[in-house]
Amino acid sequence: MAENKNQHFVPRVHLSPFSVCAEGKAIHLFNLDRNQSFFDAPVKNQCSRDYFYGQDPRLETAIQTVEGHYGDCVSSLLKPRAVIKDLHATILRRFAYLQHVRTEAAARRSAEFAFAATSVKGADFEQPSFKEAVKSAVISAMHHYAKTMSVVDDLKVRVVRNLTSVPFLTSDDPAALANRWHQQHRHAQHRSFGISSAGALLFLPLSPTLLAVLLDGDVYQAEHVGG
Template sequence: MAFNKNQHFVPKVHLRPFSLDGENLAISLINLRQMKPIPNAPVKNQCSSDYFYGRDPKLESAINFVENNYGEVVRLLEDGHPTVDGRVNIVLKRFAYLQYLRTESASRAASEMVLALQDVPGSDIPMPPMREAILAAVQAAMLHFNETMKIVDDLKLCLVRNHTDMPFVTSDNPAILTNRLHLQRRHKALNGFGVKSAGAIFVLPLNSQLCGILYDGAVYSYDGRERWIDAAKPADIAALNALQVLGCASNVYFRDWDRREDHLAAAKLVVDRRPSSRHTVTHLVLEETNDWGEYYSVKPITDIRNGEKAMVHVKTNHPCPASWPSFLRFRANAGAYSNNTGAGLTREWCLAAGFVRGDRYRKVSV
């Protein structure tokens, strides 16, 4: 049996620096559905659910191990630790990747992909309740983390020190995966993107004054030294905070209640850029088979007949920010790997480590 019934998909150790007086008891938030600030919300009730990870104590212990190390590293950085050594580097990478995989938003997205198959006429896939589907998705994500945690090891880490009077915020989905290469240079990267893609960027706020960024060093470079960036431009902080608004499920969290109107105004500026649907589902039906293979055409689900061979394609709709931090720029010699297939652009590390399969990959300029 798991040790705790109430399990957090965004851990209290992450919310602590954003809580009132850092005591991890109460926290201020903006609920995007109501578009209103809410004071003194109990931290214990945020980003949690009964037995969210199931009842396996080994799984809970493994998650706690990652969280505890993350908490120690954040406290070290808060105390002014100036060196981003090997431990800080690997702990922040592991936590960011774990956090990206395990939120309720991510698990709901994964379960919705499975549930989309059940709408196809003639499908014999059993239909679990959404809560059971989410639980299964969470447990699958944790297994996936165990098998693929090194997929982010090649990403570079930098830490942003906030020298403006606008604090960083966090959210119920704080480890944001985005990709400036795919979103801004669409003529170079036409496919969707994921963790293994070239140009990947993770953004994870650590407290009101510190934010961690993981980025593909073959595509981007930054203005800074020894992994630290001193950000004094309000527009850069606004761009990082906007990612939390664009990527969260419902709530944005902040520490200082007196800044609520500033945070609310900032959220209102970008909330319309949130995708109306996190996924686009496309149904395809087999039209022809010949010596060259099978050919499918797109059909509305209402036109698919029982017994037809069909496929379901689920595309993630990533929000596109209006601006990007000025200190993280495209390299003049930015490069990635491609084999001119639907696999898209990937990183050299993902190929070398076996996270991407296929042949005829070659380096291309992006």
């Protein structure tokens, strides 16, 4: 059985740089559904559910390992005159992809798809509850990640440094997938795209001053400037 009942789909190590004084204890939030702000909310209670990944201790350990490497990576990049090394790039790719597939929002999207698939008239199988579908989607996503994590290895990694007075923000679904090439080409506009599609872009805020951008180097060009 997993040691931790309270499991985060956005880990505390990611939320910490965005917390009050970057101490990882309290964080200011804005709830879009309620249109309401919350100040000094405990970080430990954010973006988590009881046994979100189930109770497999091996899965829990594997996720914690990825998160630990990510925390060390971000700490290193936050240092003055930091340079992105190959190891940093690998860690950022794997973590950004993990965040893309594992959040509650991602699980709900998968569950909604499953509901649509099992709602076919005349189907002879029982439709699961939405809660069961979400839980199943999370476990499936983790197994899918384990099998396909190398799909992002060919993406270039760039880190944008925010020199403005407006900080980067994070959320409960922080890894944003986009595809500018897909939107600009009329032959592709009415087709779906994914992380392995040509022109893929994956954005992940690392801190109020850093943003990781994973991009298809065959489509986009973004050279390093100042490290």
